[in-house]
Amino acid sequence: MAAVDLSTHPGHLARRLQQAHHLLWNTMVSEEITSPQFAVLNALVAEPGLDQRTVGERVGLDRSTIAEVISRLGRRALLDKVRDPQDGRRFLLRLTDDGLRVHRKLTVRTARMNQVFLAPLSAEEQDLFLDLVQRVSDAAEGLRNPPEPLRAQR
Amino acid sequence: MAAVDLSTHPGHLARRLQQAHHLLWNTMVSEEITSPQFAVLNALVAEPGLDQRTVGERVGLDRSTIAEVISRLGRRALLDKVRDPQDGRRFLLRLTDDGLRVHRKLTVRTARMNQVFLAPLSAEEQDLFLDLVQRVSDAAEGLRNPPEPLRAQR
DNA sequence: GGAAATCAATCAGTGCACTGATTGATTTCC
């Protein structure tokens, strides 16, 4: 019967955290390029020529979502898709000059935004924050695909 | 030119955290009722008869999103919408018996899921996690509407 | 070497999230 206090629910806090970030991103970084789109650009700066599925894996986007994000970046002419001559199932992705330029510009703004976003915490708390969030995400992510030993038992 | 390490970007971590939560919610709580939908049910258990806009404010959903969520809950017959006789703009919302039943059932499961979700952290770390995430969200949320003094100065 | 299994990408369908514009009711304020 009794209602619950949502402020003790990590899922609810996670949603609010992302909304807060989205808001700040829109005002401080870009209204055109979203945070997931920047993550894709960044992955392709680190490793040009990746295929779409692998980019999705790197940045944490599933096969359907990564397809849409990449199609939007392609429409904005920030990346090129070329069919892999070695494997006709894959597309190889590479940033255009425009794509590189946008990535460079947003990298600077993103750094500033991160500072503002974490400003309410002390330096030690900021490190702790990043560490705790990452550990919780990694652990839950690990539950998706059962670890090797379990799979081997089948 | 150099790519950036996304694991130091709170926004990227926030997105991954929410995905991780979504995954766990689907497997441990419900595939039909989503976490935002549960938040709405919970708000109406706490304060029956709220209007749609206020519910949105309580759970952190904007006017468009709350409209969709409530329409889905209505379609599932978990809540009733009644035009406010005092103010013809508003609808007053109230859970049905089914809505109360679902809220009760999911409350139990959600508590279990929260434990699993936070299990990788020690008890002290769990408290810290909730506190840090909440402080960062609140601060960013506070930037949306400038505080009283600032508005008064205009 | 050719059928079976695997795999990248796409499609259909559902749901959250936001912005800007519109509609219709209420409140404010001369």
Next chain:
DNA sequence: GGAAATCAATCAGTGCACTGATTGATTTCC
């Protein structure tokens, strides 16, 4: 008391996120 301002709800448009099914190419394995 009636025009102007405000306000709740809705609509149109865009983007992220997931699942299950399909398509077409490649790899595996007898």
